Amino acid sequence: xxxxxxxxxxxxxxxxxxxxxxxxxxxxxxxxxxxxxxxxxxxxxxxxxxxxxxxxxxxxxxxxxxxxxxxxxxxxxxxxxxxxxxxxxxxxxxxxxxxxxxxxxxxxxxxxxxxxxxxxxxxxxxxxxxxxxxxxxxxxxxxxxxxxxxxxxxxxxxxxxxxxxxxxxxxxxxxxxxxxxxxxxxxxxxxxxxxxxxxxxxxxxxxxxxxxxxxxxxxxxxxxxxxxxxxxxxxxxxxxxxxxxxxxxxxxxxxxxxxxxxxxxxxxxxxxxxxxxxxxxxxxxxxxxxxxxxxxxxxxxxxxxxxxxxxxxxxxxxxxxxxxxxxxxxxxxxxxxxxxxxxxxxxxxxxxxxxxxxxxxxxxxxxxxxxxxxxxxxxxxxxxxxxxxxxxxxxxxxxxxxxxxxxx
Numbered sequence: 001x002x003x004x005x006x007x008x009x010x011x012x013x014x015x016x017x018x019x020x021x022x023x024x025x026x027x028x029x030x031x032x033x034x035x036x037x038x039x040x041x042x043x044x045x046x047x048x049x050x051x052x053x054x055x056x057x058x059x060x061x062x063x064x065x066x067x068x069x070x071x072x073x074x075x076x077x078x079x080x081x082x083x084x085x086x087x088x089x090x091x092x093x094x095x096x097x098x099x100x101x102x103x104x105x106x107x108x109x110x111x112x113x114x115x116x117x118x119x120x121x122x123x124x125x126x127x128x129x130x131x132x133x134x135x136x137x138x139x140x141x142x143x144x145x146x147x148x149x150x151x152x153x154x155x156x157x158x159x160x161x162x163x164x165x166x167x168x169x170x171x172x173x174x175x176x177x178x179x180x181x182x183x184x185x186x187x188x189x190x191x192x193x194x195x196x197x198x199x200x201x202x203x204x205x206x207x208x209x210x211x212x213x214x215x216x217x218x219x220x221x222x223x224x225x226x227x228x229x230x231x232x233x234x235x236x237x238x239x240x241x242x243x244x245x246x247x248x249x250x251x252x253x254x255x256x257x258x259x260x261x262x263x264x265x266x267x268x269x270x271x272x273x274x275x276x277x278x279x280x281x282x283x284x285x286x287x288x289x290x291x292x293x294x295x296x297x298x299x300x301x302x303x304x305x306x307x308x309x310x311x312x313x314x315x316x317x318x319x320x321x322x323x324x325x326x327x328x329x330x331x332x333x334x335x336x337x338x339x340x341x342x343x344x345x346x347x348x349x350x351x352x353x354x355x356x357x358x359x360x361x362x363x364x365x366x367x368x369x370x371x372x373x374x375x376x377x378x379x380x381x382x383x384x385x386x387x388x389x390x391x392x393x394x395x396x397x398x399x400x401x402x403x404x405x406x407x408x
Contacts, residue, residue, distance in 0.1 A: 030092025051279030306346030
């Protein structure tokens with residue numbers, strides 16, 4: 001069985017994460033057989049349109065149905081899809097080099113042959129699909145976004161807090177937010193408030209928790225909605241109307257399509273799962289919450305790992321065209337003497353990569369959300385009131401905020 005037949009047969013049976021990774025790595029040009037290339041192109045188009053491979057999209061020519069059935073039935077169980085990807089890439093690259101040699105050999109003028117060789121080799125060395133970043137293309141995209149945002153009052157999905165939305169213009173797609181704070185100062189609670197607000201307003205969020213379980217994360221959201229502490233929910237210490245409120249909270253989360261992952265510890269895995277979920281939601285994803293940065297796995301020293309994670313999170317936000325909010329511990333230097341320095345634990349690159357850098361300052365049930373960095377607008381302070389039992393944060397505004405500030 002040829003590598004291409006085995007690759008496509010395995011692709012049609014593989015789990016979604018492997019399928020996305022394969023589509024990102026292998027282009028139709030890597031498939032040298034024209035019939036198999038047609039099947040692969042149909043699968044890729046189907047995935048982009050539906051978030052899954054619909055077999056009906058693969059049958060564009062007579063005989064395609066029999067070929068697809070044969071590919072699935074014949075596929076051996078020796079190599080996995082990730083193991084086949086580099087093999088099909090190499091096979092495609094060899095075929096392209098051979099074709100290039102033939103194309104160059106047909107050129108009679110040596111200078112023309114050398115120029116053609118230089119151009120084609122550059123194309124072969126870069127497999128990335130380049131976006132059209134010309135000024136007219138960018139201006140067209142800006143006008144399209146402006147039309148969608150007309151009358152909304154914010155560029156991105158609004159935050160739960162009016163002043164934060166005013167200053168940042170909401171969760172802007174492609175932006176990275178880093179939310180820092182001391183241990184047990186409420187980073188996860190702020191993240192919960194962000195997510196709860198989104199699902200209430202019809203948004204599509206994803207949570208990657210490297211610290212809490214899925215159950216604990218969902219119970220926090222249920223406590224926020226029902227105003228019943230999660231411990232009471234677990235102890236069944238509730239009246240009948242309390243049960244209804246908790247049932248309503250879980251129904252709200254189910255209706256929103258909320259995804260929570262507690263077993264994903266690398267940015268690349270997060271990106272693939274988020275990309276898959278976004279495809280399932282018809283290319284809709286409004287927020288990705290990562291809780292928290294220092295638990296993300298990687299190689300090298302803490303500094304090397306955190307430096308790489310910061311850039312990968314930034315790249316994930318751009319690739320998904322979605323706002324990413326990542327929780328981070330505060331660096332020791334920033335923690336000393338309550339410094340005004342914006343420093344997240346592990347590497348300065350974390351702050352450098354952020355479009356919005358937030359810092360939580362907490363005093364009992366009073367909490368300030370400080371915008372220490374904003375690449376595109378205002379900084380400042382948002383006063384919040386904290387109800388820990390119910391995972392609830394409310395904005396303190398006007399005279400109440402002034403009174404709260406003067407009492408500190």
